[in-house]
Amino acid sequence: MEQLQLTFDEKWEIILACDRAYDDVFLTAVKTTKIYCRPSCRSRKPKKENVLFYVDKKEVEAAGYRACKRCQPDLNQTPQLSVVQSVKTFLIDSYKQKVVLDDIARHVGMSTFYLDRLFKQHTSVTPRSYLEKIRVDKAAHLIHTTDLSNLEICYEVGFQSPSHFYQAFRKGKLCSPGEYRKKAK
Structure with missing residues (x-):
């Protein structure tokens, strides 16, 4: 599947909207909590400057983040x-x-x-x-x-x-x- 090219601001808008359509496109990681989530996660939204985006689970876990217990992005x-x-x-x-x-x-x-x-x-x-x-x-x-x-x-x-x-x-x-x-x- 061809990788969808989204800007940081577009991804930020997606996580604010909790859009499920992008759950398999990218993951959201929060620097301060060291937790990563799906774009559709309903947890409290972090400050924009504390957010990083990753393409897949291996990449975000290699960077030292753990899966959110609410949206469970580590599950298929x-x-x-x-x-x-x-x-x-x-x-x-x-x-x-x-x-x-x-x-x-x-x-x-x-x-x-x-x-x-x-x-x-x-x-x-x-x-x-x-x-x-x-x-x-x-x-x-x-x-x-x-x-x-x-x-x-x-x-x-x-x-x-x-x-x-x-x-x-x-x-x-x-x-x-x-x-x-x-x-x-």
Whole structure:
């Protein structure tokens, strides 16, 4: 990948804006604390004259800086991304059960509001929509591979009501479960 050429002032503006788009482009090091961060780090901003910019982790660590504990630039993924991944895993593992946003938030240890916003920011869907997609995909698989009735599949994949199952299935697969079954044969 070609290195993006940014001036010191442009980089400074990026860290003031906490712009995630530049997290893999450069790192910010603070001379006084000997800590380095991602450009998107929400920690208190240092004085401009105490800031240095580095291209990669090896270079900044060789200069004697340690990773910020808040934004964890030494990890390959951001802490937010690991939370999103944890939520996805939780939803996949518990799709058959009745799951509400409070359960998911409790699992990852954050507020429901922040979790919903963070998940949507990284996946473009809410946790509820993601869970619904998992259930519809599982239902489609069961339609293909079993002789279970649509009603049995509805409850098997975790839907609480047949009407919601039919509505979600039609939305996800653009046809009813019965039409999907006919196409599968």
